[in-house]
Amino acid sequence: MDMITVKDLKKSYDAQVALNGISFSIKEGEFYGLLGPNGAGKTTTISIISTIVEADEGTVTINGMDLNKNKIECKKIIGVVPQEIALYDKLSAYDNLLFWGSLYNVEKKLLAQRIEDTLHLLGLHDRRNDIIKTYSGGMKRRINIASALLHTPKILFMDEPTVGIDPQSRHLIFEVIEKLHKQGMTIVYTTHYMEEAERFCDRIGIIDKGEIISQGTLSELRDFSKMKESIVIRFAELNAEAEEKLKQNIVGEFTISDSSLVYYSGDIKSDLPKLIIKCGELGFVPTQIEIQKVNLETIFLKLTGKQLRD
């Protein structure tokens, strides 16, 4: 059963098109990664599905309910972990959680129990009465996640939940995410960390310039990109003129950035010698040559022409 169905979603801010008719669906219990460079339309998509922004056109169905007609009902089954740490600094972790949980009308005793459990789960039970101001960035992130879980939502939106945190917090957050996924929660996840997307996501949607340019499992994306491996050739320095020279003389799919040429190969045995010979002919001396297995990072780079952090 589809938990989220998005059809022909369009949104513009003045003359700026943020979403240009995107469509996708997410199944119940699925872990869906929404990836795209900055300004691609990820946040707008999540903002619309999580009800705080209205679309210009298109429909969103949440658990069988039309979002526009059942906003409050939809909100009740959605949990959002925003990118920014949205907590009250002067309140304790416990009081923060009590407040955020109370907004979803969770019964008082049950809420208290869930707060205790969540704090244990996130390793912050012993600090529950300390004010948030005294927490480290990673601890705040953990409470930020906890505050979205107290009403046990069916759908959880996580917008880069691990940005700028310490390894211990990251590890704890990963454990929680995996546990929630196992429990059958539908999770929509945006991240700049490819390893996170590869580790957790059942399916991935790649969004760029307000459109979904590709979506599927990692294997489906790999097939779609027709990539098997990539050859990364690094040079000491590549100026604009040199880059232009390479672009004009190398045949095939490749990108050039940071003095490196990344060649997306379908047949590494044939492509690698050809590339080395061509570079020599053009007068470029590689400083390093690396063969990379196709991963999400390279697929993303090929599909969008940008690094994920661009």
Place this chain on the structure above:
Amino acid sequence: MLKIAIKDLRLFISDRRALLMTFFMPIALISIFAMAFGGEHERNSRPVPLLVADLDKSTSTKDLITQLDSLKSLEVTVMPLDSAERLVKTGEQSAVLVFHKGFKDSMDAGGNIPIELEFDQSKAAEIGILQQALMSNLMRMIGSKMIMKKQMEKVDKQFGAVDPSILKNIHDEIEKSFAENGAQGGGNDNGVAMKLSPLIEEKQGNPGLIQAVAGTAVMMLLFGLVAMGAGMLEEKENGTLKKLLYAPINPSHILFGKMIASILVALLQLTVLFVYASFMFKLDLMLNLPALIVMMLTTSYACAGFGMFLASVAKSRQQVQMLSSLIVLTMSAIGGSMIPTFIMPEFMQKISMISINYWSIQGFYDIYWRSLPFTDPAFLMRPLVLVIIGTVMMSISLVFFRKNVLKLA
């Protein structure tokens, strides 16, 4: 060193708030204070309003009222005593001059003249000017008339046997002479005394205490509640407002929730300030408790509405700070928190009515100075206006809240 100084000056010039507080605000306050205190001069040069109640309705009182009305320094309005007293009690007028029954008889008999000036002691400045005008004109007129009568009586006694037509001529001459002296400003009050009666009992010491407590409380309330309202913008900046919008609540409930919190804080603040005044300065909280509670509630409501309004209109906390300094200080200056409105010239008193401070302070004056009962329409008008102000502010806030604060994407 010079480079640092230049850099600081450039930063200062680019800081609109600093410029506003350094130049505009002092200029605005100086203008308001100058107009308020400058009113003294203006007041002396324009007619002072005076209510007159004529209970004697004799030729003498009518004649005196006509003479008073002809004076440039007074603007006389004749009306029944109870209506006039009511206007003074509600603070709309400063004083009523009462010609009591038997005025003419007493004047003819040369006895104690039953004339009384009932006044609102809180308007000391206006009363002073009025007394001065009455002493130099009215009492001289009465005094002259009494002397004239006495002189005529003397003439009658001395020349009783003279032909009545000659006696009449003498009377006419005396009358003419007094009329001429009177018109030239001569003569004196000849010991005629006017009874001075404060119409409002001095139950709470002096109006200065009420002025200090109510005026300061309302001004600080406005500052405090604007800061609370600005918390909404802080929430927008740190992301908690956005997170609130994810929750299954109506967005307008966020604003209403903040409004309730502001009202409760305002009530607490007012209670603390009045209890303090009660302990330190013996302000009687029980004098008219229902009215006091109503005034506290409506003042809190209006001030909270104002705080929400400012926070919704502004786009950043810096803008709120700038606007609050500007508007709250101006409103407090014209509304009577800094200078009592009754010492201001009339046009400024009218302007002051646009401020929350005015309606709130006048309400507390009604309770503690004018001793108006809770059901008095003049008193009820104050909380009613405050409720209207609060509601209008809140309605505007709701519109701007949706337009400015909710624009999160």
